[in-house]
Amino acid sequence: MDCPPTRARVLDYGLRWGIEPLFSDLKSRGFELAESHLEQAKRLDKMLLIMALALHWCVRVGWKDPRERPTPLEKKVQEQTSDDHWSVRKMLRSRLSWFPAV
Numbered sequence: 001m002d003c004p005p006t007r008a009r010v011l012d013y014g015l016r017w018g019i020e021p022l023f024s025d026l027k028s029r030g031f032e033l034a035e036s037h038l039e040q041a042k043r044l045d046k047m048l049l050i051m052a053l054a055l056h057w058c059v060r061v062g063w064k065d066p067r068e069r070p071t072p073l074e075k076k077v078q079e080q081t082s083d084d085h086w087s088v089r090k091m092l093r094s095r096l097s098w099f100p101a102v
Contacts, residue, residue, distance in 0.1 A: 026051060 003009060026033045031051050038044045070078065 022055070025055060031055075 025031060026048075028034070031054075033047070033051065036047060038047055066074075
């Protein structure tokens with residue numbers, strides 16, 4: 001930032017970093033928009049539409065895949081926090097007991 005930080009300016013600057021990855025994806029990290037050398041506005045519009053749809057699809061697949069196919073470590077954490085795990089059942093049983101463990 002080239003100006004004195006205030007709360008509003010810092011929030012605005014933070015929002016900018018949500019846009020930066022999109023621009024870098026479109027320019028140099030994958031889609032190579034600069035290499036297309038398109039000059040006609042209509043063709044550029046179509047190209048941007050296709051790139052936006054492709055990027056949307058990539059993000060959607062990237063979010064969906066970890067939920068459907070978790071890693072072994074993620075599976076272990078999910079199992080330990082489920083109601084069927086022995087430690088959860090033990091804790092629930094001890095809370096319902098008339099003779100609590102001391």
